[in-house]
Amino acid sequence: MPDGAAIMMIEEVFSSRGRVRILRILTEIVELNISEIARRAGLNYATTNQHLQILEKAGVIKHKSFGRIRIYRFNEDNIKAKIIKKLMEVWEQENKNVSQTVREV
């Protein structure tokens, strides 16, 4: 584990709707602080903080601290993070394509 990530089962990461939503937001916005992630995900601060800690433990995301402010983003050095980010992008794009086709029909 070169980047200090803990062993975590994939179902543990993806078993929470909140965590998946956070990953989707970070895919779209690149980097954000906790309050803003919480606002966009529709979660409270404490829950968001917990989810972020789990995702960081899994090595998928990382943070930078600026005084009291913590800014989270995908951990681009982690292969799992790269693949998850790609999965999110492809998934979103496919959804857009489908809704476009439906509108045209």
Added chain:
Amino acid sequence: MRSSIQKPLKAKKTRFFRKEAHSLFYASVFKDETKLDINYTPAKLHHRYSQLELLKQYFRHTIERPGRMTQRVIVTGQVGTGKTVLAQHFGRSVLQEAQNRNINLHYIHINCRQNKGSFFLVLQQIVERFHPTFPKRGYSAEELLQILMQILDNENIYLITTLDELESLIQVEGSEPLYKLSRIEETRDKTSRRLSLICILRDQSWLDKLDASTRSTLQSNIINLGPYTKEQLSDVLNDRVVLAFKQGAVSSETITLAAELGGEEGGNARYAIELLWRAGKYADTEKVPEVSPEHIRKAVGSVYAVVRRDEVAALDFHKKLFLLGIARHFQQNRDIHLPMGEAEEAYSIICEEFSEKPRGHTQIWKYVQELASLGVIKAELSASGQRGKTTLIGLPRVSAAELEKELSRALDNAGRGSNYDD
């Protein structure tokens, strides 16, 4: 039978719509009017090369030995003297130089007035360039400055930031922001110095409002930009005309007049450029393919109402006639100066029209002086080099058509009226 009547009607309707569509897409005098926008930075910098070189010299160490030394420079000059464009050109060239030397240097230009003179908002703008989604609340300006320095350290960035319209920041926040910005490097025990400043001010006297220690750190390097001369403004305008207008849409007389007016407004290039843009709009409204000096006069009138109706009505009868002659001349001709002799001739024609005996030369010369002092006309001696000397009359700030309309109305209403002089 019925259909045969309807058919031509339909055809007529189609023709009408075609005409409408044609008028909507009438060919404009502009090729790209964004090139006349206040925020546009032209690729070529006119008549500010020496100041650009000086700025480069001041920042030489920042580029040659990054991290060893930071710099603070003040640029002053009145409105439209090229302060912003100078800083932006410097920003471009310094970025290019840094790229060539593989230095992670950034240039950020911030307008303090647009940020309501708030130190917090200014810093936020800078931080957002590096982290666009950085939270907007939850910390003080001091914390934000520390955050900025942390970002510069973490990401190994050297930053030159220009604080444009600095008056606004001084007015709202006093000395504190500049003191903190100029001293931040000294309070850090890091070896790398990262934050350099360019401060843009209209008037250097604003620095007197700062406390002594802040002033002393700032005042060492000052570049003062004098007003552009008429000739320099012509170069600036010629450049913009090529970019913004279609070929042949703006005559040299039009450019000369705009440059002259910009020169009179304290060598203000911004004003002269705006006049060109407005004049272009007037040409488009009239659906003519060329911007004439008359359009520039109209543009001036739309910026400031120069001739007031009551002023025109209060003029003596023969002054009105003389002015009418001038107005008619400029309406019919493209030149921007009228020699005294020709003005007298135009006046004689008007006198004939009104069955009046024209006043003598000395009296007319007095009219010229009085009208010039009122600001309605401009009178200047012809340049040396011409044969003989004559007074040249110009109508730079008033639309000739508008003036003629006003004068005709005043003459119709009053006739010789009570204003009959001598």
